[in-house]
Amino acid sequence: MLGSFDFDVIRRSLPYLFVDGMTFTLTLTALSALGGLVFGTLIALMRLSGFKLLGRIAGLYVDFMRSLPLVLVIFWFYFLVPYIGQWLTGASRPIGVGAFASSLITFIMFEAAYFSEIMRAGIQSIPRGQPAAASALGLTYAQSMRYVVLPQAFRNMLPVLLTQTIVLFQDTSLVYVLSIPDFLGAASKVAQRDGRLVEMYLFAAAVYFTISCLASFGVRRLQARIAIVR
Amino acid sequence: MIELRHVDKWYGPTFQALKDCTTSVAKGEVVVVCGPSGSGKSTLIKCVNALEPIQGGEIILDGIKVNDPKTDLPKLRARVGMVFQHFELFPHLRIIDNLCLAQEKVLGRKHDEALAKAVKLLDRVGLREQAKKYPAELSGGQQQRVAIARALAMDPVAMLFDEPTSALDPEMISEVLDVMVNLARDGMTMMVVTHEMGFASKVAHRVIFMDQGEIVEDALKADFFGKPRSDRAQKFLSKILQH
Amino acid sequence: MNYHWNWQIFFEPNPTGSGTYLDMLLSGLALTIKTALMAWIIALVFGSLIGVLRTLPSKAAGWIGFAYVEFFRNMPLLVQLFLWFFVLPELLPRAAGLWLKQLPNAPFWTASIGVGLFMSARVAVQLAAGIASLPRGQKQAATALGLTTAQTYRYVLLPMAYRIILPPLTSEFLNTVKNTAVAITIGLIELTGQARAMQEFSFQVFEAFTAATIMYLLINFVVVTGMRLLERKVAIPGYIAGK
Numbered sequence: 030m031l032g033s034f035d036f037d038v039i040r041r042s043l044p045y046l047f048v049d050g051m052t053f054t055l056t057l058t059a060l061s062a063l064g065g066l067v068f069g070t071l072i073a074l075m076r077l078s079g080f081k082l083l084g085r086i087a088g089l090y091v092d093f094m095r096s097l098p099l100v101l102v103i104f105w106f107y108f109l110v111p112y113i114g115q116w117l118t119g120a121s122r123p124i125g126v127g128a129f130a131s132s133l134i135t136f137i138m139f140e141a142a143y144f145s146e147i148m149r150a151g152i153q154s155i156p157r158g159q160p161a162a163a164s165a166l167g168l169t170y171a172q173s174m175r176y177v178v179l180p181q182a183f184r185n186m187l188p189v190l191l192t193q194t195i196v197l198f199q200d201t202s203l204v205y206v207l208s209i210p211d212f213l214g215a216a217s218k219v220a221q222r223d224g225r226l227v228e229m230y231l232f233a234a235a236v237y238f239t240i241s242c243l244a245s246f247g248v249r250r251l252q253a254r255i256a257i258v259r
Numbered sequence: 260m261i262e263l264r265h266v267d268k269w270y271g272p273t274f275q276a277l278k279d280c281t282t283s284v285a286k287g288e289v290v291v292v293c294g295p296s297g298s299g300k301s302t303l304i305k306c307v308n309a310l311e312p313i314q315g316g317e318i319i320l321d322g323i324k325v326n327d328p329k330t331d332l333p334k335l336r337a338r339v340g341m342v343f344q345h346f347e348l349f350p351h352l353r354i355i356d357n358l359c360l361a362q363e364k365v366l367g368r369k370h371d372e373a374l375a376k377a378v379k380l381l382d383r384v385g386l387r388e389q390a391k392k393y394p395a396e397l398s399g400g401q402q403q404r405v406a407i408a409r410a411l412a413m414d415p416v417a418m419l420f421d422e423p424t425s426a427l428d429p430e431m432i433s434e435v436l437d438v439m440v441n442l443a444r445d446g447m448t449m450m451v452v453t454h455e456m457g458f459a460s461k462v463a464h465r466v467i468f469m470d471q472g473e474i475v476e477d478a479l480k481a482d483f484f485g486k487p488r489s490d491r492a493q494k495f496l497s498k499i500l501q502h
Numbered sequence: 503m504n505y506h507w508n509w510q511i512f513f514e515p516n517p518t519g520s521g522t523y524l525d526m527l528l529s530g531l532a533l534t535i536k537t538a539l540m541a542w543i544i545a546l547v548f549g550s551l552i553g554v555l556r557t558l559p560s561k562a563a564g565w566i567g568f569a570y571v572e573f574f575r576n577m578p579l580l581v582q583l584f585l586w587f588f589v590l591p592e593l594l595p596r597a598a599g600l601w602l603k604q605l606p607n608a609p610f611w612t613a614s615i616g617v618g619l620f621m622s623a624r625v626a627v628q629l630a631a632g633i634a635s636l637p638r639g640q641k642q643a644a645t646a647l648g649l650t651t652a653q654t655y656r657y658v659l660l661p662m663a664y665r666i667i668l669p670p671l672t673s674e675f676l677n678t679v680k681n682t683a684v685a686i687t688i689g690l691i692e693l694t695g696q697a698r699a700m701q702e703f704s705f706q707v708f709e710a711f712t713a714a715t716i717m718y719l720l721i722n723f724v725v726v727t728g729m730r731l732l733e734r735k736v737a738i739p740g741y742i743a744g745k
Contacts, residue, residue: 096676096722098683101694101714108707112505161310162347162406166361166413167337176360181351199578205687213581226588234581241576 035225039232042219050215051236053129057211058198061136065197066190068137069144074174076149087145094142099203106135107207128209132201140197147189151182188252195244199237212236260286260321260417260448261307267315268302268472276302277313278472284417289449291459294469295495300452301344303469304419307450308336321416337365340410344422346402348394354381354405355390358412366413373412380408384438400431404438417448424455454499460484468492511706512713523700527710530696531717537613537692538679544618545678549625554655556630567626574623579684583616587688613685613692621678628670632663665736672729679721693717 075087094102110131114124126134155178163173183190202213210218213233220229261284268277276299284290292300305311307318309325309332318325323335348357358377362368368376381387384404386397394402403423410418420439424432436458443449443462453459459466459480466483468476468491476483476492487493512524520526556567574582587608591599605611636659644654664671683694691699697714701707 093719096680096719097715098680098694098718100683100686101697101711101718104694104698104701105711105715108701108711156345156347158343158345158347159349161305162341162343162349163361164310164333165308165336165339165341165343165419166409167333167335167365168361169333172333172364176364177349181349184351199576202578202580203684205580213578217584226584227592230581230584230589234577234585237578237581238573238576242572245572245576 035228038219038223038225038228042215042229045219046212046215050210050212053210054198054201054212057129057132057136057201057204058194060133061140061201062190062194062197064133064137065140065144066148068141069146070148070179072141072145073148073152076145077152091142091145094139095146099139099200100206102139103132103135103203103206106138107131110134128204128207132204132207132209136197136201140193143193144190147186147193148182151186151189152178154185155181184255188248188255191248191251192245195241195248198244199241202237260284260288261450262319263303263307263316264318265316266303266306266313266318268299268306268311268313276472277306279316280469280472280474281316282467282474282477284448284450286448287446288464289443289447289451289462290465290467291463292450292452292467292469293454293456293459293495294475297471298469299472300467300469301421302472304421304450304452307419308339308341310341333365337361337413338416340407340413340415340418342403342406342410342418342420342423344426346394346399346406346426348402348406348409350394352393353390354386354392354394354397357394357405358409361409362412376412377408380411381405383411384408398431399427400434403427403431403435407435407438407442411442417450418442420449420451420453422452422454424453456484456496456500468495470495505708507709508706509709511700511704511709514704516700517703523704523710524713526696526700527693527713527717530691530693530714531721533610533690534679534682534692534694535721537610537617537682537685537690538675540610540614541616541618541621541682542675542678544615545621545625545674548619548622550629550660552622552626553629553633554660556626557633558651567630571623571626574620579617579620579681580687582620583612583685583688586616587612609685609688609690612688613682613690617678617681617685620681621674624674624677625671628667628674629663632667633659635666636662665738668729668733668736672726675729676722676725679725680718 072087072091075083076091078084110126111123114120114126115122118124159177159181160173163177164170168176201211204211205214205217208214216229216233220226263280263282266277266280267275269275280299280303282290292303294300302311306313307320307325309318309330313326316326320335321338323330325332325335348354349360352360355374355377358380359370359373362373362376363370378387378390381390384407386401386404386408389397389401389405394405397405407418407423423439424435427435432455436455439449439451439458440462451458451463463480466476466478466480467474468483468487468489470491475489476487478487483492484496487496512527513522515521516523516526518526520529552567552570555563556571558564577585591602593599594602602608640658640662641654644658649657682690682692685692686695686698693714697710700710704710
C-alpha cells in the first residue's frame, strides 16, 4: 500500500501549499487572534463594568456564540456579511466582500467570545487591592484598567491565550466548507485533481501536527518561565 | 484637613459597618485608629478617599466634599496618599515604574521629572538600589516602604495607612514604622489604622478607638493611654499591651 | 435589505419528498443528537482509560497517555475526519478497505468515531486533572486499607474525580454536539447540513440558519439544565457543589 505512495505529488505542490495555502491560514490565524483579543477584551470589560444592561448584552453574546458550531457560524457570516455591507454603505444590492474578509470577520466575532472568557478570568484573578491601590493614587477607572489590571491579566493569561490561538489555527481549516484555498483547502484541491488523497491528507495532517506540537511545546516552556518569575 | 460627620455605611440591607462616626484630623496631626478586628476601622479609613461609598453623613477632605457625585474622585484621591495592608505594589512594573506611573498618568509630570522624584523618595526610604527590581524580589518590609514612597511621590496633603504592618513578619515591622515616624515628625497629616501602640505613643496626637462600627473613644494620646473612659477600650488595651 | 423573508417556508414540502422543510431540519437534529451521543460514549470510554493512565506512577503509562492526547489534540478535527474517511480505507488490506468503504452509514460511523476520539483526548485531560486535584492522602489511605490500585481507582479516586469534573464534562459534551457539524465535510447531513440543504433548495438562507441556530440553543439549554440536576443529585454534602 505504501509502495504506491507518491512523494512527488507533495514535492510538486509545495509552493502552492505553502505560498498560497499556509500564508492564508497563518494570516487568518494571526489577524483573527488579534482582532478576537481586542474585541474579546472589550466584551470582558463590558461584563465586568457593573452596568447591568451592558453586562447582560455582553454575556448573551458570549453564551450565544459558544452555543453554536463554528461551521454554522461560518455559513451565517458568509451569507450575512454582504447584507450588512449593503446596509452600512446604503448600496442597492448586497456587497461581495471576498472569501478572506468574510472568514476574518467570522473568526474575529467567534473567537472574541472565547477570548473574552479568558480575559474575564484573568481580570477577576487580579486581587481587588490592585485596582483599589490604583484608585487611591488617583488613577481613573480607565487608567487603572489600562495600566494596572489589563497588563497583569494579559500576562497571567498569556499561555491560555496562546493555547486558544493554537486551537484557532486548527479551526481555520473549517473555511474548507466555503471552498477557500487555505492550507487544507489547497491540499484538498491537489488531492482531488491528482487523485492523491492519501498522500495529500497525510501530509496536511503531518504539517498541522508539527506546527501545533511545536507551538504547544513553546507555550509550555513559556508557562514554566512565567511560573518561576511569579 | 479631614472631617467626618455622622458617617453611616451599610453592607447590604442588614449589616451596618459604620454607625454615626464623627471625627476629624487637623493639618499636621497624626491620628491613630485602633480597635478589635471587624470594628470598622479599615472601612472608616477607606471611606475617607471614597474607596468605599457611604450611605449617610458627609466626609470633607481638604475642603472638598468626598461623597458629592460632582467631585472628581481621581483628582481628589491623587492628593491623599494611601498605604495598604498588603502593599498592593503593581507586580508587573519595576519598583521605579511603580513610583512613576501615577505621577505621569494622573499628575501629568514629564518622565524625567517623575523619575527624579521617584529616585529621591526611594533614597528617603533607603531603597534606591532596588529601583530596577520587581516587587516580588523585595522583602515584605521593603515592599511596604516602596508603597509609602509611591504614595509620597504624589505630594499628598495627607496620608492614610490601613494596617501597614499587620501583614509583615515581626522583624520587618520596625523598618516600616521608622519611615512612618520620620514622616510624622516632618509634619505630615496622617490617619493610621494600626495595632502598634508603640507607634501611637511615640508620634500620635490623638487615638480613636472603634468597636462594632462606632467610634467609642476619641481622645488625646495622653488621656487615652492614661485612663480610657470606656470599658471596651480598657479591655482592648489590656489585651494588646499585656505582652 | 432587499431580502425576501418567508417564514412559511418551513411548512412547505421539501423537494426530496420527505415531508416539509421543517421535517428535514428535524431529521438533521435527530442525526446530530444520535452522532453526538455515540461520539460521547466513545469519548468517555477512551478518555477515562487514557486519563487514568496519565495519573499512574508508571513512566510508560504516562508516556502512552501523553502521546495519545498530543496526537488527537494537535490536528484539526476536520483533518482527522479526512484521515478516517478517505485515508484509512486505502491503507488497510484491500478487502478490509473495500468493506469499510461500502459500509452503510459510513459518514455516521466515521463521524462518531472521529469526533469521539478527538473528544476523548480532552476528556482524558480533564479526568487526569480531576484525579490530580484529589488530596494525596486519599490514595494513601486507600492503599493503607489494602485496596489494590484498580480498587483504589474504582472505589475511591474515580467517584470523586468524576464529580469534580462534572461541570467541565458538561461543556465537553456540548463541544461534542457542536463538533458533529464538522462531519458535514464527509457527507453527514446533520442539522447544519440540513440547514445548508434547505438553503440550497429554497434560497431562504436566513430562515434555515435561524431555525438551526434555535435548535442548537435548545440542545444547549436542555443539556445544561439536565447536567445541573445531575450535579445536584450526585453532590456530596459538605463537599464541592454540595450546597
